[in-house]
Amino acid sequence: MSLVDQARSVTGSRRLPPLLVFGALGGILLVYFALPFAVFLGRTGSVPIAETLSETASRTAIRNSLLTAPVATAIATILGVPLAYVLARETFPGKRLVEALIVLPLVVPPVVGGAMLLSVVGRFTPIGAAAASAGVPLTDSLVGVILAQTFVAAPFVVITARAGFGAVDERLEQASRSLGYGPIATFRRVSLPLASRAIVAGVVLTFARAIGEFGATMMIAYNPRTMPTRIWVDFIAGGIDAIVPLALALLAITLVVVAAVQRLAGVPTVVDR
Template sequence: MSFERRTRVWRGIRVPELLVPALLGGLILVYFLLPFVTFLYRTGTADVLSGLATPEAQLAIRNSLLTAPVTTAIATVLGVPLAYVLARKSFPGKRLVEALVIMPLIVPPVVGGAMILTAVGRFTPLGSAAAAAGIPLTDSLAGVILAQLFVAAPFVIITARAGFGAIDVRVEQASRSLGYGPVSTFWNVSLPLARGAILAGIILTFARAIGEFGATMMVAYNPRTMPTRIWVEFIAGGIDAIVPLALALFAITLGVLALVQRFGRVPTVIDR
């Protein structure tokens, strides 16, 4: 077959439009999948139930399940109103506020933990005053919450802002024209309409908080949470030692994934 003939035949083949992007994307998907498959395969040699039954593991699970919901609640109560302001108002310094919201996502968690220590560490004015009042802000559950809040709160702010931004402002204007004040309009109109994005942000905030390691290591290495306990077990016994707690975190992650899928796509950047 001549070169010209081969060329005509090749040109006659119907190549799917997205074949090349799909193949390239498939490579990264394989890379994402491979660690999950190999790790789950390795769990067959681990005694998961007995590993989770140890006092150290149960204490770490309890600490994580106690602090992560508190962190999520604080982030929601403080972050959702900020998200609404960012979605609806223009004001001097708005770009600075937006940058402050995004910065914890950019700064490495260990660096973020060091920054927190410079603000609330034991020898800072705030930290020493809190310790004197019997509420130490480092090496305590309060310290764990502070570390989690720094790295996790941006998720609910960003997603909630996108949800509020998607609401037609004329709906809120109609509510105001009917005599409802700004607070009533926010509570009865804006909040329900943005509910899906807010719930997705809350779920992601919880997931980020319960899995936080770097900032927590810096601010509150003790008491141990699940991630810090996993690190201790890894140093002492390697991969096999961390399987029980890692599987527990993985199960939580799967639950989070199911909830996020339930509430739809989640924005990852602040929409302008």
């Protein structure tokens, strides 16, 4: 063994303790994540899952969630991705304010966000009244659920997509322009494909947040019930065991959608990007 190798092995063994400390700290958090999850799942044996899920109330809740969350995600994506691109590329006066505005729904507690929304679209506000008289009630309706989900979940796709566009070297777009493509064609052929991993990650996060949305939904549309509001109702009535079936169903739907979207877009992991 040469002197250099010896020196390396010495520093190598010296480097272990700090990593051990890091690992131990992280481990506590991991246990804290895993333990409730495992114990909760442990209750499944004592609950009639299939029967509960086939009840009308549960099926309606599942249907409502499956109708609303994808729509909210689509709205957030269609409006959020262009915004993300503008924020990644342009500087303009008031940009910081816009950025603060995007984080606002994340900072405000969902219940409060719901109350704020209610003050704009509530039944007795001008907007709410006009919409209701046009036959599209904005509260206590699926539209209301979508409004709540979009408000709370949209920041995820904006923030993630913005980071994705930011990571695309602007020179690649300039090269495309010089090769004869206008700004829109360049966005579609270069920026969008290159940021697609980040955008997909953002879409997945947004969907997961939307389908699990409770606080704002409860304020705007306690009825019709979505899975989270149904879970709340079941919990009040029957405690933890009563919500196990719907909670599992929610988890399963979310996992299936995340896996499917990633599969379709060819993205190996959400967290890495």
